[in-house]
Amino acid sequence: MNTPRSYRSQDFDELWRIDQECFQQGIAYSRRELAWYMNRSRAFTLVAEEEARGKIMGFVVAESDPAGIGHILTIDVRPGGQRAGTGSLLLKAAERYLLQKKCKAVLLETAVDNAVALAFYKHHGYAVVETIPRYYLNSIDALVMGKRLEAVKVVKAGSIKVKKARAKKI
Numbered sequence: 001m002n003t004p005r006s007y008r009s010q011d012f013d014e015l016w017r018i019d020q021e022c023f024q025q026g027i028a029y030s031r032r033e034l035a036w037y038m039n040r041s042r043a044f045t046l047v048a049e050e051e052a053r054g055k056i057m058g059f060v061v062a063e064s065d066p067a068g069i070g071h072i073l074t075i076d077v078r079p080g081g082q083r084a085g086t087g088s089l090l091l092k093a094a095e096r097y098l099l100q101k102k103c104k105a106v107l108l109e110t111a112v113d114n115a116v117a118l119a120f121y122k123h124h125g126y127a128v129v130e131t132i133p134r135y136y137l138n139s140i141d142a143l144v145m146g147k148r149l150e151a152v153k154v155v156k157a158g159s160i161k162v163k164k165a166r167a168k169k170i
Contacts, residue, residue, distance in 0.1 A: 106149055
């Protein structure tokens with residue numbers, strides 16, 4: 001089972017390697033780019049780690065803005081660990097964090113030819129908002145996808161209060 005946790009500085013090299021595995025050259029971030037996005041003032045990074053082995057399986061970098069819009073900058077899961085719930089775990093954890101930061105919606109970009117990512121995001125309630133021509137490698141269009149985030153009332157589960165979140169398509 002993977003558990004999301006906050007990023008630690010000693011994770012950086014491993015996160016960069018995972019990004020290199022997940023995206024082709026020119027789309028994958030350089031070390032400098034990844035560090036820049038992770039260190040933006042309103043950005044956060046969550047890491048999915050296997051509890052048993054302590055192996056990092058994936059991560060998400062996202063940010064909030066004062067206007068209440070969240071942005072998923074990247075979500076990366078090791079190719080060998082995809083389709084095992086890690087991406088969903090990271091996406092949901094990032095959405096919860098964005099809700100805590102008072103975000104009402106979240107946006108992200110994905111390549112028009114990335115059918116796996118498109119299906120993943122649609123499964124999680126994201127809808128296409130617009131197309132950005134020649135976004136990747138100055139040749140591949142990106143789809144901007146988004147959804148509204150909405151907090152749900154506190155529900156009592158035994159003696160524990162649980163705050164749930166749900167999302168609506170934009």
